[in-house]
Amino acid sequence: MPLSHAPRLSRAMVVAVSLFLLFDFAALGLNVWMSVKIEREAVGINLAGRQRMLSQRMAKVLLQLEDAQRAGEPLAEPMQELALTTELFDQTLQGFWAGRETEGGQGERVFLAPVTQAHTRQLVAQAREIWAPYRELSLQVLSADAAQLPVRLPAVVGYAKAHNLELLSLMNALTTELEALTRREATRMRWYQGITFTLALLNFVGVFALYQRRIRRASEQHDLLDEVIHKVAACVMVLDEDGVTVIKNNHTAERLFGRDPGALIGMRFDELVMQREGDAVGVRPDGSTFPVAAERHPAFLHGRRLFVETVHDVTEQRRTEAHLTGLAYHDALTQLPNRLLFDDRLRMEMARARRHGQQLAVLFVDLDRFKLVNDEHGHEMGDLLLQKVAQRLRSCLRESDTVSRRGGDEFTVILGDVHGPDDAARVAQEIVEQMSTPFQVRNVSLQIGASVGLCLYPDQAHDVSSLVAGADEAMYRAKLMGRGAYCFHERDEA
Numbered sequence: 001m002p003l004s005h006a007p008r009l010s011r012a013m014v015v016a017v018s019l020f021l022l023f024d025f026a027a028l029g030l031n032v033w034m035s036v037k038i039e040r041e042a043v044g045i046n047l048a049g050r051q052r053m054l055s056q057r058m059a060k061v062l063l064q065l066e067d068a069q070r071a072g073e074p075l076a077e078p079m080q081e082l083a084l085t086t087e088l089f090d091q092t093l094q095g096f097w098a099g100r101e102t103e104g105g106q107g108e109r110v111f112l113a114p115v116t117q118a119h120t121r122q123l124v125a126q127a128r129e130i131w132a133p134y135r136e137l138s139l140q141v142l143s144a145d146a147a148q149l150p151v152r153l154p155a156v157v158g159y160a161k162a163h164n165l166e167l168l169s170l171m172n173a174l175t176t177e178l179e180a181l182t183r184r185e186a187t188r189m190r191w192y193q194g195i196t197f198t199l200a201l202l203n204f205v206g207v208f209a210l211y212q213r214r215i216r217r218a219s220e221q222h223d224l225l226d227e228v229i230h231k232v233a234a235c236v237m238v239l240d241e242d243g244v245t246v247i248k249n250n251h252t253a254e255r256l257f258g259r260d261p262g263a264l265i266g267m268r269f270d271e272l273v274m275q276r277e278g279d280a281v282g283v284r285p286d287g288s289t290f291p292v293a294a295e296r297h298p299a300f301l302h303g304r305r306l307f308v309e310t311v312h313d314v315t316e317q318r319r320t321e322a323h324l325t326g327l328a329y330h331d332a333l334t335q336l337p338n339r340l341l342f343d344d345r346l347r348m349e350m351a352r353a354r355r356h357g358q359q360l361a362v363l364f365v366d367l368d369r370f371k372l373v374n375d376e377h378g379h380e381m382g383d384l385l386l387q388k389v390a391q392r393l394r395s396c397l398r399e400s401d402t403v404s405r406r407g408g409d410e411f412t413v414i415l416g417d418v419h420g421p422d423d424a425a426r427v428a429q430e431i432v433e434q435m436s437t438p439f440q441v442r443n444v445s446l447q448i449g450a451s452v453g454l455c456l457y458p459d460q461a462h463d464v465s466s467l468v469a470g471a472d473e474a475m476y477r478a479k480l481m482g483r484g485a486y487c488f489h490e491r492d493e494a
Contacts, residue, residue, distance in 0.1 A: 019203045041182045043110055047092050047102070048175040049339045052168050053407035054089040056472070058138070059164045061085065062157050065141070069153060079142060081371070086138045093131055096124045096174070107379075120177045127170040130163050172465060179340070201297050201310060204236070208299045208308060237264065238299075239307040244268050247306070256313060258284040273311060282311065290315050331405040333383055334390035342404035342412055346464050349402075349416050350457055356417075360457045361424035363413035364471035365393070365431060368449035368483040370409040377444065384441045385448070392439075396430045412468065421456065421488060428452045428486035436484055451478040452486035460491045 061081045068075055091102040095112030104110040115121055137156035144152045235256045238248035249264045257264065257272055264272070273280055273294055281289040293312045298305060329341035337345065346362065353360045367389065374382040386409070393403045393411060402414040413431075418424045435450035453475030461467040470489035478487035 041178065041185070043104065044096075044112060044115075045175060045178045045182065045340065046338070047104075047110075047112060048096070048171060048178055050407055051089060051092055051171040052175070053410065054085050054092075055164055055167050055171065056410075057408065058082065058085045058089065059160045060476075062153075062160050066153060066157050069149060075149075077371070077375070082138060083142055086135060086142070090131070090135055093124065093127060097121075097128060115174075115178070117177070117181060120174060120181070123170050123174045123177065127167060127174070130167050130170070134159055134163065134167075168469075175340075197295065201295055201308070204308060204310070205297050205299055208301075235311040235313075237269065237309045237311070239269055239296075239309055241305055243296075243307050244270060246272075253311070256311065257282060258286075269309060282313065291318050334387055334405050336390050336411075337402060337404040339404065339406055339412075342402060342406075342414070343464050343468075345402050346414055346467065349414055350464070350467075353416070353457060358417045359420070359459070361415040361418045361427075362455050362457070362461075362467040362471045363415065363424070363428060363431070364406075364453040364455075364468065364475040365411040365413065365435075366451050366475050366479065367409040367435065368451055368479075370448055373446055373448065377446070381441055381444070381446075385439055385446055388439050388441060389435070389448075392434050393431065396427060396434055412471070418456070421454075424454050424456065425486065425488075428454055432484060432486055449484040451475050451483050453478055453489065454486060455489040460489050 061078050065075060065078045065082065067073075068078060088103060091100065092112065094100055095102050096115050099112065099114040101109055101111050115124055134156070137152070137159055140152045141149065141156050235253040236250045237246050237253050239245060240247050246264050246267050246269060251261075253259075253264060254261055271283065273282055273292060274289075275281075276289070280292050280294055282292045283289055291314050293314050295310050297308045299308050300306070329338060330336065331338045349360050352358070370382065370385070373385055386405075389411075390403070390405065393413070397403055397413065397415070400416055404412050406412050413427075415424055415427055431452055432450055435448060438445045438447050440446075453471040453473065455461050455467050455470030455474060457467055461470045470491070474487045474489040477490075478485045481487065
């Protein structure tokens with residue numbers, strides 16, 4: 001080989017190897033960035049869902065205040081509840097608008113970044129317009145003395161009745177929009193990862209091509225490919241023309257598959273990487289497996305068609321994805337499905353019921369006297385009680401049914417394939433009875449209860465939001481009946 005060619009080829013090889021490593025680390029960086037970003041966006045989705053629960057709690061406590069004021073009962077507890085919910089709702093709404101620190105789902109302090117997409121900002125702006133007079137009226141009630149309260153309370157109650165459903169609708173729309181934005185962002189990041197990974201492979205093919213030129217021109221540089229692939233962080237194997245037999249590999253490949261140096265040469269690639277239930281897995285000598293992602297590119301050496309196979313261990317990536325999925329779709333305290341997963345399952349159950357001409361029921365369960373447990377025994381006892389409530393609710397249902405924690409002391413249930421109202425009523429009655437039976441928590445007997453609202457598909461509602469809202473409305477009527485009861489949704493035929 002002419003000496004003038006050697007420096008040029010060496011420089012090209014250094015550049016190619018550097019680019020391959022750059023693309024390799026860029027793909028890893030994108031994966032870490034996507035995991036952090038999705039986890040941050042999951043916080044926004046959960047807090048947007050919590051806003052709906054808070055608006056319902058405010059409406060409920062205002063009604064309690066009105067009832068207590070009429071009956072001459074003490075107002076301290078509902079006043080405290082109104083102050084807490086008003087402050088938390090305001091903090092979170094302002095966080096969506098301008099970004100600020102607020103309280104997370106487990107009481108921790110989290111920073112909520114402002115929404116930036118035009119439609120989501122419009123939703124938040126509309127909610128702020130409704131919320132501003134709502135908040136002002138609530139603060140007037142909180143600052144009122146005994147003489148002012150009969151004048152100020154009806155105003156905020158009337159405003160809540162007039163605008164609470166609109167506020168709920170905006171919060172539901174915001175949650176849906178944030179979920180859609182997160183899905184689009186994840187898809188875009190996967191495209192970036194795919195492009196980066198493809199560029200890395202193409203660059204590696206370029207390295208391989210440069211190597212061919214060098215071995216044709218100088219036999220003394222025969223070991224260049226070994227030097228290149230052994231410096232690559234990824235597992236690299238070169239397969240023979242049959243696309244199966246390993247004829248070259250780097251040290252990373254031997255470590256990844258738990259093989260001694262040189263042991264991979266001559267082995268079949270399909271003995272090392274297999275398909276199981278639609279996923280690629282790597283196989284070690286002891287029979288243990290691990291999830292992998294494999295990519296193949298053809299290469300040519302002296303007219304001989306070979307294949308370059310790169311294999312990545314994706315165990316950590318799968319673990320991260322599973323962790324994020326658990327965070328986004330399950331309640332951390334009770335391990336029950338949260339509102340997002342509940343709504344997805346409800347859509348699937350409705351589609352199945354529609355195909356088979358069946359009925360289903362949605363139950364909205366609100367615990368009675370739960371706040372007294374928190375007040376008298378502390379929030380830790382309240383959390384332990386919620387876990388036992390979740391277990392007892394599961395025991396009332398079939399394996400095919402779904403129970404979720406909606407937020408606070410509210411739960412929702414899907415009963416599939418019910419045979420009319422009586423079938424659903426039996427389950428509701430059992431839940432009421434089970435919740436009225438005392439709970440034993442740390443050797444303390446706790447007496448609560450539950451009010452249950454029911455809404456049937458397709459007789460009483462035809463979509464997810466109407467079913468949940470109908471069951472919620474029926475639950476409120478059950479509470480008005482004196483708690484510890486169940487009530488069906490009464491469809492407005494007007």
